[in-house]
Amino acid sequence: MACLPARAVPVPVPAPIQTVIVPYVRDPVDKSYRKMLAGLARFERDHALAPAASLRFRLLPRLPTTDMAGVALRIAGERVSVPLALDADHSFVLPHNEQAVREDAAVVANRRGDSLTWRAAIHSPGLAPGTRRLGDLRLECRVGIDAGLVSNSSPIFGWLSDALSSADQVCNSADGNYLFFTDRPVFGVTVRHGARSEVLPFSMLYAGGRLAASDLRFCDCQVLLERSYYAPIFDPGWPDDSIVEFDYMDDAPGATP
Template sequence: MKALLACLPVLATVAVATASAQPVVEVSTVRDPELKPYATMVKGLDAFDAQRKHAPAATLRFLLRPATKDDTLAGLELKIAGDLVTVPVPLDADGGFVLPRSAAALQDHAGLVLNKKRNSFRWRPDVRTPGIPANARRLGDLRVQCAVQWAIEQQDLPQQARAALGAGGGPCVSPVMHMAFEAPAPLRAAWLREGTRREAIPVHRHQRRVFNPPLADRSWSDDALVEFQAD
């Protein structure tokens, strides 16, 4: 199983994938059949709606991040583009955006398009419940975020890999797969806390911003908090 996961960098939530192997929003200034289809991204919106019980007050955004130090958010523009439909997608100052639903874009087989060269930016979903401290993440939010990621990324996997990763309900609920998330800063340690219960959770040895919460452990409720100790 580890060998299989290691060959799937598109699944950024799998712990064996590094932070630099985040899923890519393909970039182009023109229509390109290799762009990630809008219909594929909508599967993430559907997964968010289906898993809202774990984070009923949360919102879903997607975050764009430069792939290299030479790329910046300055001047970045995003749109949903098809042969007939163009829908501008506003970007926040931090590179975040809310993906709108568009029946016309689905019918037009549209894709996500950036005005930068291909592979210069990477994306990930971001699910947040209001009121959570800046140095913490709510476990239910992370469970939903994983579901969004998996719903999108499994579309690009070979059938055999998809079946293997989907065994036991999928990587977001499997106790034998460790899912990785990115903290806002390099970590010295990370802890999972609920009431008086507190346990350390793994932090990646080399990618110090990457942590692995126990998504499948239902002894922790959705309201448990992952707390970060900055390095």
């Protein structure tokens, strides 16, 4: 009796493995890369305010518990991830990356979003320690607003209102309330140009001196309150070359070193 050949058993072909790309989910306080590039563009347009200065961005602590040691920063998109080098003062230069622009990437730190605040850092060379140049501060404000750096969320900050919605309005208005920070707790601030000098009033120190404890958590100055001040960047009577001088608390007579 003839043997019939065994019937071939079909071998199942495995389905191709699907590659799933999980996009980066942005924290509300992480910064838009596109907006930060808009800040770079503003710096180039208004560079005449600080012609000898370059632009860096800087991370600052927002909460008392923020540990700035080991902070890392990157540009993060759906596929792109670009590490950013931080200097000792936690400042950095933002590079241009076309892929990050296309992916609407974010600039992300390895910390809780609400534990940090951000500012532009524009410093003309040759200034004495404990001083700033007013034109640098004017440009910092314009860059900071266009870049979307400030994350205050209380109505007490008037520039959040619809009436002050652009960098030109915020930085050119006495109600703009753009906060600057010193490196150490500040006792007093004086503006000088030539023979003219003016000590800034208390209302221009410590976030205006009017923040209740319940409001402090809405301000990105909350751990930097003693280092915060407003500058007369809105006053055309002070030229860009005016110098802002700081008297620090630890330099005051009787201060403990």
